[in-house]
Amino acid sequence: MSTIIAGTPVTAGLGALFATHGxxxxxxxxxxEHTRKLYGDELLRTLTNEGFQYKELVVPAREASKxxxxxxxxxxxxIEADVDRSWNLLAVGGGVVGDLGGFIAASYYRGIPVIQLPTTLLAMTDSSIGGKVAINHPLGKNLIGFFHLPELVLIDPSYLKTLPEREIYSGMAEVVKYGFIADEDFLSFLDLHFKAITELQEPWLTEAVKKSAFIKDDVVTKDFREENGLRATLNFGHTFAHGLEKLAEYRHLRHGEAVTIGMVCALFLSHNLGYLDTVSLERGLSILKKFRFPKGLLKRRFLDIDSNILLENMFSDKKKLDKKLRFVLLKTLGEAFLLEENVDDKQALxxxxxxxxxxxxxRLH
Ligand SMILES: NC(=O)c1ccc[n+]([C@@H]2O[C@H](COP(=O)([O-])OP(=O)(O)OC[C@H]3O[C@@H](n4cnc5c(N)ncnc54)[C@H](O)[C@@H]3O)[C@@H](O)[C@H]2O)c1
Ligand SMILES: [Zn+2]
Known part of the structure; x- marks a missing residue:
């Protein structure tokens, strides 16, 4: 749906590329602050060499910037820099910068084009693609936003070299998710090369990033406004994850860490409700066993939490009675669906x- 370009350096010939896209x-x-420090000078030099006029903006590297x-x-x-409708916005960073940049681009002068230059694994494979852009409200995450598709998504896996290991695993959760929901061969590939990918070895890293980005783009193309249940399958593991994230105040657990735990829960649920056979369950679990967590985190943020309290927090608001939880389950490895029926609390627990x-x-570290 958006033009996705992958390469190193992906910014080569940027001026001509922009022109091609009008x-x-x-x-x-x-x-x-982090992406400015790490990649700012080099990128701005490239823009100068390519004859760009630019205005640089920097926000603190935290969720609160959304x-x-x-x-x-x-x-x-x-406004003070005389930026008008003829300008565009290039967002250089993780999901925070991508979402904030997309939000500003969607609203400024009733909308200017946004170009995403993702620098985290999560952003390269998930948040930069699909056009959902949002900021947070004190009453909830991602509540105020737009659908504003990027004109271009520029993916360069070499930016990942400076990314902390914890962020790599967090992004890897979404990568593995694509295997589970859409492509069994891809899942086998990820299983086989898990170590190489998390150690950023080529060509496996680029292959995994590209494939994930294209699966996400494909799903979004077929169900842009989340109307036929397909885009909802991207939320595999996320119903459980949202409860965990809420309990961790969106601070003590990375999104992908919550999704890793959530996918384990969703595999068990898919099996217990009679959709996923035992062999597939075991295979799925063996892949998720490869994920690493910081010392003590699983215990504090999952094992020590009362399961009933987790369940309560999975509901998006407090009026639990008239709300039902929506679960994405697996039929087989590589095929997900949104379950329409209500799931008994006992099954979720x-x-x-x-x-x-x-x-x-x-090992609990
Ligand atoms: N729009 C969507 O469809 C969508 C989907 C998933 C997540 N999100 C949003 O994405 C956000 C999370 O994104 P994220 O996980 O990328 O977090 P993030 O943007 O906070 O980045 C994580 C950390 O890595 C740093 N960083 C970024 N690139 C780096 C690099 N190359 N080297 C070293 N450090 C680097 C950042 O400065 C930050 O400290 C959340 O706000 C979430 O709501 C949006
Ligand atoms: Zn996610």
Whole structure:
């Protein structure tokens, strides 16, 4: 749905690429503090060499930057710099910068083009693709936003060299998710090359990143506004994950860590409800066993949590009675569906408890 370009360096010939896509060489470049420090000088030099006029913006590297106050401040800087409709915005960073940049681009002067230059594994394979852009509200995450497709997604896996291992595993959760929901061969590939990919070895890293990006783009193309249940399958493991993230106040657990735990729960649930056979369950679990967590994290953020409290927090609001949980389950490895029927609380609790046993069986660091 968007043009996705992968390569190293992906910024080579940027001016011509922008022209092909009907964009000017007038660009607002949004970084967070980390991406500015790591890649800013080099990128801005490239823009200068390519004849760009640019305005640079930097936000703190934290989730709190996805806020209305941050956006408001940046609008002001852009207005003062005479940025108008003829400009575009290049977002250089992880999902925080991508979501904030997309939000600003969607709203500034009623919308200017956004180009995503993702620098985390999660952003390269998930958040930069699909056009969902949002900021957070004190009452909930990602509640205020738009569908604003990027004009271009520029993926360069070499940026991952500076990414901390914890962030690599967090992104890897979404990568493995694509195998589970859409492509059994890809899942086998990830199983076989898990170590090489998490150690950023080529050609496996680029292969995994590209394939994930294309699966996401394909799903989004077929169900842009989440109307026929397909885009919802991207939320495999996420119903459980959201409860865990909420309990961790969106701070103590990375999204992908919550999704890894959530996928274990969802595998058990798929099996217990009679959809996924035992061999596939075991195979799925053996892949998820490869994920690493910081010392003590699983215990604090999952094993020690009362399963009933986790279940309560999986509901998106407090009025649990008139709400039902939506689960994405697997029929087989490589095929997911959104379950329409209500799932009995007992079944969800059983899946959580089995997952706790699964994780306590492994080394707890
Ligand atoms: N729009 C969507 O469809 C979508 C999908 C999934 C997640 N998200 C959003 O994405 C956000 C999470 O994104 P994220 O996991 O990329 O987190 P992030 O943007 O906070 O980045 C994680 C950390 O890595 C740093 N970093 C980025 N690139 C780096 C590099 N190359 N080297 C070293 N450090 C680097 C960042 O500065 C930050 O400290 C959340 O806000 C989530 O809601 C959006
Ligand atoms: Zn996710």
């Amino acid at each position: 964009m000017t060489k007038k660009t607002v470049v949004l970084f967070d 806020s209305f106050s941050a956006a408001y401040r940046l609008y002001g800087t852009m 059983k899946a959580i408890d089995e997952s706790k046993t699964f994780f306590s069986g492994k």
